[in-house]
Amino acid sequence: MARPRVLSGIQPTADSFHLGNYLGALRQWVTMQETYDAFYCVVDLHAITVPHDPAELRRRSRVAAAQLFAAGLDPDRCTVFVQSHVPEHAELAWVLNCLTGMGEAARMTQFKDKSAKQGENAASVGLFTYPILQAADILLYQADRVPVGADQKQHLELTRDLGQRFNHRFGETFTLPQPHILKEVEKITDLQDPSAKMSKSSSSPQGILDVLEAPGPLRKKVMRAVTDTGTEVRADDENKPGVTNLLRIQSALTGTPIPELEARYAGQGYGTFKKDVAEAVVEAFTPIRERTEKLLANETELDRMLAVGAGRAGEVARRTMAMVRDRVGFLPRA
Numbered sequence: 001m002a003r004p005r006v007l008s009g010i011q012p013t014a015d016s017f018h019l020g021n022y023l024g025a026l027r028q029w030v031t032m033q034e035t036y037d038a039f040y041c042v043v044d045l046h047a048i049t050v051p052h053d054p055a056e057l058r059r060r061s062r063v064a065a066a067q068l069f070a071a072g073l074d075p076d077r078c079t080v081f082v083q084s085h086v087p088e089h090a091e092l093a094w095v096l097n098c099l100t101g102m103g104e105a106a107r108m109t110q111f112k113d114k115s116a117k118q119g120e121n122a123a124s125v126g127l128f129t130y131p132i133l134q135a136a137d138i139l140l141y142q143a144d145r146v147p148v149g150a151d152q153k154q155h156l157e158l159t160r161d162l163g164q165r166f167n168h169r170f171g172e173t174f175t176l177p178q179p180h181i182l183k184e185v186e187k188i189t190d191l192q193d194p195s196a197k198m199s200k201s202s203s204s205p206q207g208i209l210d211v212l213e214a215p216g217p218l219r220k221k222v223m224r225a226v227t228d229t230g231t232e233v234r235a236d237d238e239n240k241p242g243v244t245n246l247l248r249i250q251s252a253l254t255g256t257p258i259p260e261l262e263a264r265y266a267g268q269g270y271g272t273f274k275k276d277v278a279e280a281v282v283e284a285f286t287p288i289r290e291r292t293e294k295l296l297a298n299e300t301e302l303d304r305m306l307a308v309g310a311g312r313a314g315e316v317a318r319r320t321m322a323m324v325r326d327r328v329g330f331l332p333r334a
């Protein structure tokens with residue numbers, strides 16, 4: 001029997017992925033390559049929905065791809081590619097744009113948040129239609145599952161609605177995807193503001209742990225993470241959101257259940273606990289950083305790996321788009 005298909009993407013909008021990306025997405029990508037027919041992309045088309053510098057985008061796209069391979073994605077087990085190498089993403093997005101209501105798109109909270117930051121009139125139409133491009137990414141590969149963090153739930157619902165609408169109007173074409181969200185790591189929060197998600201665009205440098213960061217600063221940031229005035233290491237989202245976030249991080253990184261961690265640090269205060277969290281982070285990130293540096297040292301080989309991925313992704317994308325063109329009523333090219 002064919003393996004179920006998985007698709008997920010990540011934006012090349014920073015010089016490094018952060019712990020939220022790693023636990024909420026990347027680590028699951030690595031696990032899922034074993035049991036799924038997995039497609040993972042560096043979504044550079046999404047990255048230009050906000051103002052960008054071309055040279056920086058090129059550099060960050062390679063850094064993103066290198067981190068994916070360094071985190072354990074194996075080109076023999078899954079397909080890793082750059083979104084703009086497969087033009088069908090943009091083509092399908094156009095078709096889906098024409099099926100999306102203005103009000104429907106306007107309800108997307110990520111657009112509201114991001115455009116509020118830029119000033120409503122400064123935000124691009126591309127930022128507005130971002131979720132529709134994301135729907136195209138997913139539907140193009142007929143994905144059964146999409147591993148994401150909690151922030152992407154609403155976009156996944158839109159994807160299902162658009163897929164269903166297309167199927168209803170033009171005949172069965174798309175698989176409707178299910179989100180794949182791990183409850184324990186669906187929202188890693190900012191170390192300085194545990195009410196907000198850890199985020200490259202809105203976290204302060206002290207609030208975010210970067211995968212490519214050196215051990216020294218990583219340790220310092222964890223030690224300075226906001227906790228609360230008590231001393232008890234206990235999971236309690238309401239009263240101890242900072243400690244709870246650190247417990248989630250340590251539990252996810254070491255595979256130790258939270259109650260076991262609570263028992264281990266009983267009566268010890270925050271110091272030892274934070275030190276151990278910092279070590280767990282450094283231990284997880286160091287090999288990824290070292291492998292990323294090696295991969296980036298040979299750009300030709302990295303670009304070749306991405307070309308192989310684009311070749312495989314393109315085959316699937318072309319098959320879906322041929323069907324879409326026909327169903328929509330576009331004239332075949334003689």
Ligand code: AQP
Nearest residue numbers: 010011020021024025148149186187188198199200201
């Ligand atoms: N804090 C988080 N906790 C859990 N999962 C998270 N993800 C992001 N932040 C967290 C997941 O990472 C994947 C890649 O996301 P992206 O490239 O779309 O980046 P993002 O969501 O835009 O990440 P940021 O840091 O929040 O960037 P900005 O600030 O630009 O919006 C997704 O699966 C996401 O759920």
